[in-house]
Amino acid sequence: MRNKTSLVGGSALGVMLALGLGVSAQAQDTTTTWKGAPQFANDSLTFKVRGRVYEDVVYQDVDRTGTGVDFKAWNTRLRTARLGVEGTWNSQWAYKAEFSVSSGGGTTQWEDLTLEYKPTEFSSIVVGNFKTVSLxxxxxxRYNTMMERGPFNDFINAGRVMNLQYKMNGLNWTAxxxxxxxxxxxxxxxxxxxxxxxxxxxxxxxxxxxxIVTDDTTVHLGVWGRYRDRGDQANFTYQVRNNTNYGARYVSSGAVGVHDKTIGLEAVVLHKQFSVQSEYARITADRTGTASDVDLDAFYVTGSFFLTGETRRYEAAKGEFNRTRILSPLTAGGIGAWEAALRYDSVDLTDLKGVATAGKYTAWTAGLNWYPHPYVRFQAxxxxxxxxxxxxxxxxNRELNDVDVDTFQMRAQFDF
Structure with a gap:
């Protein structure tokens, strides 16, 4: 589906919403509150500008076995810069529109672009461009532990697409x-x-x-499933980067999937400042002609510990994480929050025979995060x-296709 409107349309949307807010203000007084940025409210009508900026430095050392060329590389890069608006018309209707600019020729694209209707307090209907599966x-x-979501996210390829979604939730469950x-x-x-x-x-x-949801301990369990048909578009490709948005992919199936079915499992245990999070996914890919189906697997395990006593903020009624509350921010004379993390990743494409790059990816990642206050984070x-x-x-003359990659990267980020 092609974006048929200029990204400038996002600015136009903001202007129209602001004008609408001004008209409504004739009947009700407009109030302003601070929620990372000014939020304007007039009765049940709200309007807020939102955005984020991630600036990265990446160093990579690539060691190939066989005839491939070894190399070292480093770059400073804009991971993303986003700008958007969000708000409500009343307790039942909400909207969000956001676009981004990133490195690589200044690529621009829509991010979340949604309209939500809540017929009841515990149900909603959402239409637009957004994500639906995988914790x-x-x-x-802004709230994930590592700088990148990792090869698991690359493998399942569950980014933002156009969806019509119906959601329900209770105090500790979502569907x-x-x-x-x-x-x-x-x-x-x-x-x-x-x-x-x-x-x-x-x-x-x-x-x-x-x-389990207590002051000290939380346990999250999740399951999700997805079916896709490529239609008349390109076959699905299953591939991974090296726990970074930078550089090449060295494990890839090539374009092989005509239809696929995915099952995913989620688990999280939080205990005070400790956190362990894991996901597993199996993709069964149907291929063209007489080629047999293949089963492809991936999982990760991430552990983290807040040295300064904070706890990752989990919202059971949404089934996802939110912004961590900093106990002693720099802006209040404290030292901010410090978090150490370790992650293991595995992606296995070896069920796909006869493809030189359909191998197995494994990696260990160590991370350190500093939060001076809730809206700023530095990561390594x-x-x-x-x-x-x-x-x-x-x-x-055989060629071995193994590739070892060491990657060190740092990020400065803020959002509003």
Whole structure:
């Protein structure tokens, strides 16, 4: 699906909403509160500008086995800069519109672009461009522990697409189902071809439950499933980066999936300042012609510890994490929050035979985060990753496709 409106339309939307707020203000007094940025309210009508900036420094050391070229690289880069608006018309209707600019030619694209209707306090209908599955994927990158969501997120490829979703929740559970299309940022499927012009179509669902929620301890359990049909678009590719948004991918299936089914499992245990989070996913990919189906697997485990006593803030009624409350922010004369983290990743594509890059990815990542106050974070991650790929050729001229990658990266981020 192609974005048919300029990103300037986001600014126009903000102007129109602000004008609407001004008109309403004739009947009610407008109040201003601080929620990371000024939020204007007039009765049940609210309006707020939102955004974030991530600036990165990345160093990478790539060591190839065989005839590949070894190299070292480093770059300073804009990971993302986002600007958007959000608000409500009353207790039942809400909206969000956000676009981003990132490194790589100053690429711009829509992020969340949603309209939500809440018929009851515990149910909602959402339409727009947004994410629907995987705990780490739907939790904002502002609140995830590591700098990047990691190869698990790359593997499941569950980014923002157009969805129509129905959600329900209780105090400690959530349930959601959705039908989905393609990303709003992708081009329309060509209409001048004999095969047709159908974009990717799918459906998905997610259920979460928190059996334990106390002041000291929280347990989160989740399961989700997804079905996708590529339509007349390109085959699905299953691939991973080296726990960074920077650099090349060395483990990849190539474009092989015509349809696929994914099942995902989530688990989190929080105890005071300790946190352990893990997810597992299996993708069964259907291939063209007589090629057999393949089962592809991935999982990660992340552990973290707040040296200064904070606890990751989990919201059981949403099934996701929110902003950590800093006990002693720098702005109040304190030292901020310090968090140490360790992560293990594994992605296995070896069930796909005959593809030189369909191997196994494993990695360890160590991280250190400093939060001077809740809206600013400095991060450092070091990843040692191994890309073990199959050797297809034989004899003296065989090429080994393994690649070892060491990555050190740092980030300065703020949001509002």
């Amino acid at each position: 780490e994927d739907i939790t904002s990158s 959601a189902v959705a039908v989905s299309g393609d990303s709003l940022n992708n081009a329309d499927v060509a209409t001048n071809v004999a095969t047709g012009s159908k974009e990717t179509f799918g459906y998905n669902g997610r259920f979460t439950y928190a059996p 991650n070091y990843t040692k990753s191994t890309n073990d790929n199959p050797t297809l050729a034989t004899g003296v």
